[in-house]
Structure formats: C-alpha cells, structure tokens
Amino acid sequence: MKKIALAAAMSVAASAAFAGNVSEPQVDVVEVVEDSSSSSGALLPILALLIVGAAIAASD
Secondary structure (H helix, E strand, C coil): CHHHHHHHHHHHHHHHHCCCCCCCCCCCCCCCCCCCCCCCCCHHHHHHHHHHHHHHHHHC
16 A cells, blocks of 8 residues: 555656746736826816815805
C-alpha cells in the first residue's frame, strides 16, 4: 500500500513539474480611454449644495 501511495505522489509531483513550457508569456495590452468632460464629477455636489442652500433659505 505504501508503494502505491508513493507512486501516486511521485506521478503528481512529476506532472506538476513539467506542466509549463519554456516559451515567453504573451501579455495583451489594453488601452483605457477616459471621457474628457470636466463637469461630470462636479455636477452632483454642486446640485446638492444648491438644494441644501435653498432648503436653508426657505426655513428662515
């Protein structure tokens, strides 16, 4: 039984050792293009400030 377990362990180790190849890895280049609109991130905070300001002005 020990010989079977040893043979199984050796075959797993040998197959893992030879799993790779010697060729260079290929890396895919992905370009990321962002929108150039400058007000897209500032619109929501400005709108929130206007609503809060209007609520404060109306409560007086």
